[in-house]
Amino acid sequence: MSRHQPIRVVKGMRDILPPDSALWGRVEHVAREVFRAYAYQEIRTPIVEVTELFARGVGQDTDIVTKEMYTFDDRDGSSLTLRPEATASVVRSYIENRMHERPGVKKLFYMGPMFRRERPQKGRYRQFYQIGAEAIGSESPTVDAEIIEMLFVMLNRLNLQGASMLVNSVGCAQCRPVFIERLRNELEKIKDQLCLDCQRRTVTNPLRVLDCKVPEDQPLIESLPVLSGLLCEGCKQHFDEVQSYLNDRKIPFVVSPRMVRGLDYYTRTTFEIVHGNLGAQNALLGGGRYDGLSEDLGGPPAPGIGFSIGEDRFILALGSADNAESSVDLYIAWMGEAAFRHAAELARELRSHNVAVEVASDPVKLKKSLEIASRLGAPYVLIVGDDEIAQARYALKNLSNSEQQTVSREELFQRFAGPAS
RNA sequence: GUGAGCGUAGCUCAGCUGGUAGAGCGCCGGACUGUGGCUCCGGUGGUCGAGGGUUCGAACCCCUCCGCUCACCCCA
Numbered sequence: 001m002s003r004h005q006p007i008r009v010v011k012g013m014r015d016i017l018p019p020d021s022a023l024w025g026r027v028e029h030v031a032r033e034v035f036r037a038y039a040y041q042e043i044r045t046p047i048v049e050v051t052e053l054f055a056r057g058v059g060q061d062t063d064i065v066t067k068e069m070y071t072f073d074d075r076d077g078s079s080l081t082l083r084p085e086a087t088a089s090v091v092r093s094y095i096e097n098r099m100h101e102r103p104g105v106k107k108l109f110y111m112g113p114m115f116r117r118e119r120p121q122k123g124r125y126r127q128f129y130q131i132g133a134e135a136i137g138s139e140s141p142t143v144d145a146e147i148i149e150m151l152f153v154m155l156n157r158l159n160l161q162g163a164s165m166l167v168n169s170v171g172c173a174q175c176r177p178v179f180i181e182r183l184r185n186e187l188e189k190i191k192d193q194l195c196l197d198c199q200r201r202t203v204t205n206p207l208r209v210l211d212c213k214v215p216e217d218q219p220l221i222e223s224l225p226v227l228s229g230l231l232c233e234g235c236k237q238h239f240d241e242v243q244s245y246l247n248d249r250k251i252p253f254v255v256s257p258r259m260v261r262g263l264d265y266y267t268r269t270t271f272e273i274v275h276g277n278l279g280a281q282n283a284l285l286g287g288g289r290y291d292g293l294s295e296d297l298g299g300p301p302a303p304g305i306g307f308s309i310g311e312d313r314f315i316l317a318l319g320s321a322d323n324a325e326s327s328v329d330l331y332i333a334w335m336g337e338a339a340f341r342h343a344a345e346l347a348r349e350l351r352s353h354n355v356a357v358e359v360a361s362d363p364v365k366l367k368k369s370l371e372i373a374s375r376l377g378a379p380y381v382l383i384v385g386d387d388e389i390a391q392a393r394y395a396l397k398n399l400s401n402s403e404q405q406t407v408s409r410e411e412l413f414q415r416f417a418g419p420a421s
Numbered sequence: 422g423u424g425a426g427c428g429u430a431g432c433u434c435a436g437c438u439g440g441u442a443g444a445g446c447g448c449c450g451g452a453c454u455g456u457g458g459c460u461c462c463g464g465u466g467g468u469c470g471a472g473g474g475u476u477c478g479a480a481c482c483c484c485u486c487c488g489c490u491c492a493c494c495c496c497a
Contacts, residue, residue: 011488063495067422085497114497119422121491130497197494208495262496272497283497310497335455370457385455399457 012126057088059264
């Protein structure tokens with residue numbers, strides 16, 4: 001029939017349809033409430049940025065920058081990139097709009113799509129959504145504790161079960177290089193006993209070896225030095241205070257000395273929330289401190305901390321809670337042209353009172369209208385025909401118990417639109 | 422980028438050692454001229470992912486490609 005192939009979504013991208021879209025809306029709504037309670041304000045940055053922002057911000061040698069970005073040349077030849085994450089953009093905006101000149105910590109949140117060109121799998125998409133927050137302008141551990149508390153509140157309010165919070169410190173520009181050197185030396189000694197991936201990591205990214213999941217490697221990895229034992233005085237004290245404040249707040253967390261984050265800008269506190277039903281991609285959310293990022297991007301010193309929730313994964317973890325709320329309060333069935341006009345007028349009035357009304361679109365049999373209403377999940381059907389118009393009384397049928405009564409226009413509005421305002 | 426599994430009706434799937442396609446659900450109509458869900462009856466449904474090869478004959482065997490899924494790498 002059709003000579004054209006149907007057009008399909010781009011690989012790794014997807015439509016979020018009802019009723020799922022309602023769950024997405026609910027998650028975002030709750031997130032906004034909690035952000036507000038913690039005095040965060042929304043920031044909306046462009047989805048496209050100059051490529052250099054991510055190269056410098058995320059890190060020239062990270063996987064994200066070297067092989068996962070959607071990068072293209074604009075018509076004037078400049079290189080642009082679809083954002084693979086949002087922190088770099090927020091900090092860019094912070095600098096560009098001179099937010100450091102305002103007093104106090106700048107607390108911002110965002111939500112929206114990010115893009116990474118990876119092979120799709122469970123919980124991983126090429127267009128995925130993040131809900132995140134950044135607190136910029138202080139290196140105090142009180143900020144770390146507060147932001148983690150906020151996350152904890154958010155998760156509880158959304159009723160997420162079975163998640164656990166992992167916390168670590170990855171040190172600063174002073175102590176981390178020293179540690180990496182020490183680790184590399186140790187790794188060289190045992191290199192040929194490790195899995196092939198770890199042999200490669202020894203060269204490319206020694207920290208990742210600590211995160212290796214191959215069972216045979218575990219005993220060897222256990223014996224390797226751990227960063228938390230080699231933090232400089234400042235970092236150690238900072239991490240101790242963060243933990244102390246989290247304990248004050250009764251927030252359950254696990255210190256996870258081998259947790260490694262993938263972006264170059266992280267310093268000191270890093271954290272992650274993992275969940276059991278996400279397939280192999282068990283990280284629901286990740287975050288940490290980035291005390292040097294502003295300066296890396298040419299800005300003033302502006303220590304900050306932030307996190308990002310993978311919304312797709314979050315929803316996966318929540319499971320398919322059957323939240324099939326009806327989208328309609330009242331369905332109007334009509335018989336005949338005159339009745340349609342009457343029904344349309346009634347619908348307009350009711351809708352102006354925020355009643356969700358659906359009107360039959362085509363002249364179909366009443367039987368069919370009832371069937372459609374029933375499948376829409378409408379609780380009531382209003383039947384409008386010539387008789388009803390003549391008597392100025394409508395038949396109102398309750399679809400859940402099949403009871404039917406006749407109501408006047410006033411009674412109808414009373415019932416659905418509430419007391420007249 | 423690498424690997425594995427899977428592509429048969431709108432959906433979920435069956436289809437034996439090759440003999441050219443089936444079920445359930447859905448959809449449309451009827452039983453029931455203005456009263457849904459249940460039931461019964463009838464109807465609609467597919468170049469078996471695409472192309473090529475082997476064969477008298479291919480959904481089934483072989484090759485190539487495409488798509489989806491999961492996993493690796495890495496990450497939210």
